[in-house]
Amino acid sequence: MSDESRFPSYVAIWSWLVALLVAALFCAYVPFGKALAIFLIFTLAVIKAFLVARHYMHLRTEGLLIYAIAGVPVLLLLGLTLALVPDIIFRR
């Protein structure tokens, strides 16, 4: 068993998730440039997903096998999606 006390509490993680939700809403409503707003909003989403996966799904204490099972489809998905991007851009 890992020592859970060295990690932030679950309530602290929830507070961060709520704060990041508020920050995302702020980015959506404050008139930044659209590209910057979208970049910030999705960066915040990635951070929120990371917090949930690492602390609530306990990836922080998992071994390599679980990382491989979860990571391979993510990489596959990103690769396949990026492979389609040129096709979408050149068709516009």
Added chain:
Amino acid sequence: MTTVSIEAARVGERIPSGKLAMWWFLASEIMTFGGLLAAFVLRRFAAGGWEDQAAHVSTRIAAFNTLLLVSSSLTLVQAHAAVKADQRNRVAPYLLCTIVLGLAFLAVKGYEYSGEIAHGFTPSAGPFWSFYYGLTGLHALHVLAGVIVNAALYVLVIRGRLWPRVQQRVEYAGLYWHFVDIVWIFLFPLVYLS
């Protein structure tokens, strides 16, 4: 040989079979939701944004639903922590909170759907709405499945039955529920904020 290698890896890392199965299931779910989200992003990019259609969804309602789902993740992980600490009397209340928050999410989603349909934004109203109902509907079905699993666990816990198995099942149900939460974390900005 491959089977032996995987088995050796499992034994070496002492991962329970149920947990391994849940992660394999989640891997398939990553491809299911990821494929749909990628199709939505690419199609939307190719079509020039669909801003006029996306302007009709309610960001406030969706933000409230995000808060509900994030809070339900907190209550379920607290249930898991109570299970690990063998504090049986704390598990049932946390599970009940998770169920109520999940049902509240579905009720708010139903309210949101009814308003949109009343304004003529049905799944056939355009590609944005087809994706909208497809993505959020599939997600809502996953929330419903999670609520049913959590309700079954709640009944087992309050009856005090199968405690050793319940301990592991709360962890597996939590993995699924948090994954559904992560899907919403990406759905929310894709559909409501961009």
